[in-house]
Amino acid sequence: MFSKILIANRGEIAVRIIRTCREMGIETVAVYSEADRDALHTQMADEAVCIGPAAPGESYLNVQNIISATVLSGAEAIHPGFGFLSENSKFAKICEECNITFIGPGAECIENMGNKSNARSIMSKAGVSIIPGSKKAINSNEELLEVARNIGYPVMIKASAGGGGRGIRIVRSEDDLIRSYENAKAEARIAFGDDTIYLEKFIESPKHIEIQILGDNFGNIVYLGERDCSMQRRNQKLLEEAPGKVITDELRISMGEMAVRAAKAVRYNNAGTVEFLLDKDGNYYFMEMNTRIQVEHPVTEMITGIDLIKEQIKIAFGEKLSFSQQDIKINGHSIECRINAENVERGFMPSPGKITELYVPGGPNVRVDSAVYSGYNIPPYYDSMIAKLIVYGKDREEAICRMRRALGEFIIEGVNTNIDFQFELISSDEFIRGTYDTAFIEKNFKY
Structure with missing residues (x-):
């Protein structure tokens, strides 16, 4: 197994990766911008290297500095997380040329799926239903x-x-x-x-359903159920759940097998997500493929018991999948709310600043993925998501009740957040019925 991995990212996903690496006995190298000098991921990693000023283009997107940090630290692999360089085929290719393992699919696969019009053409030829x-x-x-x-x-x-x-x-x-x-x-x-x-x-008011896949370097590909990501504002996801309330067992199998077909068409390896739009008549269409770990991956982990980051690392090291499709079981229900530092009343304007008080919810089957702490200054240069609140229940009703309780406990002072708005969403009749679609927020909330 790798002895040291560099994490080319920041925030909660960097912390998430560090945690799994620590469990696997792998040393970690954090990279950070000058604005992130006091960030949690820099404190948790075994080593931390400054890679540039606050602007992402000069730090987290600075390929030369990241590669230099990897070589100088002696790391054998880079985990890109999500965003930044995670779907940059040129970066993946440079890693390969520098004999550094990129923890994700190959550069050619990223390039093929990264260009959406090209991806449509490939999927159409493979017999995957496209819009x-x-x-x-x-x-x-x-x-x-x-x-x-x-x-x-x-x-x-x-x-x-x-x-x-x-x-x-x-x-x-x-x-x-x-x-x-x-x-x-x-x-x-x-x-x-x-x-x-x-x-x-344009498919009017569809469901946004995505299928999590894992593929190794030996042609084995499995799907791990679906996530309903339809709760969106301006095409940005706010809340996700797994499994989908409206997805029957038959439809799950059909969509899962179609996702595997899509992945095999590009010889996919590592973790990825095939995204579909589901119309009101039960027809589904390929939308795109995300060649990286997703923000919402924890809900899949909660219902399958599979650590997706661990599987990514094992696949990148060259190991075969240790389970087959028949081994994957969906148990219970999980919901994730993205907690953003933003002012909902002012059009969801980002709200950077100092967190003066923080209380994180706990209790049975409550998980918080975050990189903030009391006294932390949220910088204005990056995405406004500061935490993910994830809950698990034996069924959907229990998961909803648990999420309400957890949101009610979550206290963040000093900056504005969308916690109250998330409580509104999860308490709405349409969410409880599971009939919400991608137009739900636009139709029902005038923020």
Whole structure:
């Protein structure tokens, strides 16, 4: 097994990875920006290396500095977590060239799935159900108009290199098409350095269902059930649960097998997620594949008992999966609420600053993944998520009751948070019924 791993990330995911490494007897190297000098992950790791100023482009996205820190520390592998360089195929390739193990899929796989229009083409050829849309990137206004007319309105304009809800526009009539296309291209160019755009039919008020997969280097691929990630605001997930309330056993098997087919089409290895949209008639369509660990991975861990970070490390080291599809059992129910430092009343504006008081909920089957502590200064340069509150129950009803109790115990003073808003969501009739969809927040909350 690896003796030392460098974690090319920050915040709660860096802490999460350090914990598993410690259990496995692996030493860890934390990297940090000047703004994160006092961050928890730097204190928990065996070593910590400053890789640049606060701006992500000069630190957590600084490939040269991260590779240098890896070589100088003697780490044999890099775990990228999520975000930052986790889906950067060039970074994965550089790791390979430097004889450093990248804990994730190969560079070619990341590149194939990272470009959404290219991924659609690969999935279509593999017999995976995709959303009707353009077969390749859109290169002109004339082509844009023609494809939109063929598939019918409403349509969704999407950045090929997109993620995090950026580079996306929903268009309901031809009058808005070209303007929205140009705006999406401009946003994608700034966010991803790639303004390639493709077009899809917009599925009205779908469920967003994703399937967790694991694949080793020997062609073995399994799925670990689904997560319902439909509780979103502006394409950003706020709350996830597993298993999905509306997913039958038959549908779970069908979607799981389709996810495995998608993964095999690109010879996938390591942890990944195949994301589908599920319409009201029970039809599901491939949306994208995330070639990394997901923010919401803990709910899958809670219902399967499988440590996904540990499996990532073992696969990257070259070990075979120690279990087959038949060994994976779904037990109970789990819910995750993302706790963000933001002012809900002011349009979810980020709320950086000093945490003056902190009380973290506990009790049976309550888990908090976080990197904050009392006295910690939340920097303004990064994502506003500061904690993930995860609960487990023997069934969905118990999990909901437990989450309400845990949210009621969670105290964070000094900054604004979305804890009260999460309580509203989990207490809503539509969530309790499980009938909520991706448009639920937009329709019911006017923040």
